[in-house]
Amino acid sequence: MTTSDHAASDLSDLIACPQCDAVYRVVEPQSGERATCARCHTVLIAPxxxxxxxxxxxxxxxxxxxxxxxxxxxxxxxxxxxxxxxxxxxxxxxxxxxxxxxxxxxxxxxxxxxxxxxxxxxxxxxxxxxxxxxxxxxxxxxxxxxxxxxxxxxxxxxxxxxxxxxxxxxxxxxxxxxxxxxxxxxxxxxxxxxxxxxxxxxxxxxxxxx
Structure with a gap:
C-alpha cells in the first residue's frame, strides 16, 4: 500500500459534524444506537x-x-x-x-x-x-x-x-x-x-x- 493509499484510508475513517465541523474517527454504533457530536450533540450516525x-x-x-x-x-x-x-x-x-x-x-x-x-x-x-x-x-x-x-x-x-x-x-x-x-x-x-x-x-x- 502506497502513502496515498494510507492517506485515503485514514480520511475514510473520519467524520465531520455538519453543524460545528468537529472531526471524529468513526466508531460505528450498533443498530438502534446513535453516535453524536460531543460539542453540539448533533446526531452523526444513527443506523x-x-x-x-x-x-x-x-x-x-x-x-x-x-x-x-x-x-x-x-x-x-x-x-x-x-x-x-x-x-x-x-x-x-x-x-x-x-x-x-x-x-x-x-x-x-x-x-x-x-x-x-x-x-x-x-x-x-x-x-x-x-x-x-x-x-x-x-x-x-x-x-x-x-x-x-x-x-x-x-x-x-x-x-x-x-x-x-x-x-x-x-x-x-x-x-x-x-x-x-x-x-x-x-x-x-x-x-x-x-x-x-x-x-x-x-x-x-x-x-x-x-
Whole structure:
C-alpha cells in the first residue's frame, strides 16, 4: 500500500459534524444506537434495521400527498355571502400573467411542491436497489448529493407556518374553512420531517461506496 493509499484510508475513517465541523474517527454504533457530536450533540450516525424500506415508503407517501394536496382545494373563504375555494396550484397559476409576480409564484411553487417531490424521487432512486442488496443505480452518488443540496430549499414546513399566520389575520375578516388539501399538506409536513430525521446519511454513503 502506497502513502496515498494510507492517506485515503485514514480520511475514510473520519467524520465531520455538519453543524460545528468537529472531526471524529468513526466508531460505528450498533443498530438502534446513535453516535453524536460531543460539542453540539448533533446526531452523526444513527443506523436502524430496515430503515431503507421505511424511508422509501415515506418518500412515496410524500410524493402522493404533494400531488393530491396541490390539486385538491386547500381552503375556502366566505365573506358577505360570497365564497371561493382555491388549491395551491390555483394560487400559483393566478399570477402567471403578471410579470414579476409570475416569477415569484413559480419560485413559491418550486420550494413547496417541486423541490420536495424531486427530493423524494431522488431518495427512492438511491435507496431502492440498496434495500434489496443490489448495486446502486448509475449516478446514485450524484443523485444523493443533489438531494442533500436541495434540502435547505425544501420549504413545505415554512409554507405551513406562513399559512397559519395568514389565516389568523384573515379569520377576523372572513369565514375560513380548511379543504382536503390543507390536511394532506399537514400530514405531508410531518412525513418530510420524519423522513429527514429517520435517514442516517452516513449509512447511505457507506452503502453507495460499496
Amino acid at each position: 436502524r434495521q430496515g430503515a431503507g424500506k421505511r424511508i422509501i415508503a415515506l418518500a412515496l407517501s410524500v410524493v402522493i400527498l404533494i400531488i393530491a394536496a396541490t390539486i385538491f382545494p386547500f381552503l375556502s373563504i366566505r365573506a358577505a355571502g360570497v365564497s371561493n375555494a382555491s388549491s395551491i396550484l390555483d394560487a400559483a397559476l393566478t399570477f402567471l400573467d403578471n410579470g414579476l409576480l409570475a416569477v415569484l409564484a413559480l419560485a413559491v411553487a418550486s420550494v413547496i411542491v417541486f423541490v420536495p417531490v424531486l427530493r423524494a424521487l431522488l431518495v427512492i432512486y438511491v435507496l431502492a436497489p440498496v434495500t434489496v442488496d443490489r448495486p446502486p443505480f448509475p449516478g446514485a452518488i450524484s443523485a444523493f448529493r443533489f438531494s442533500e443540496a436541495l434540502r435547505p430549499w425544501s420549504m413545505a414546513e415554512i409554507f405551513a407556518i406562513g399559512c397559519a399566520v395568514a389565516l389568523v389575520k384573515v379569520a377576523d375578516l372572513a369565514s375560513v374553512e380548511f379543504g382536503p388539501g390543507f390536511w394532506m399538506f399537514c400530514v405531508l409536513v410531518v412525513l418530510v420531517v420524519v423522513q429527514d430525521n429517520y435517514m442516517c446519511r452516513y449509512s447511505v454513503w457507506k452503502s453507495l461506496e460499496k
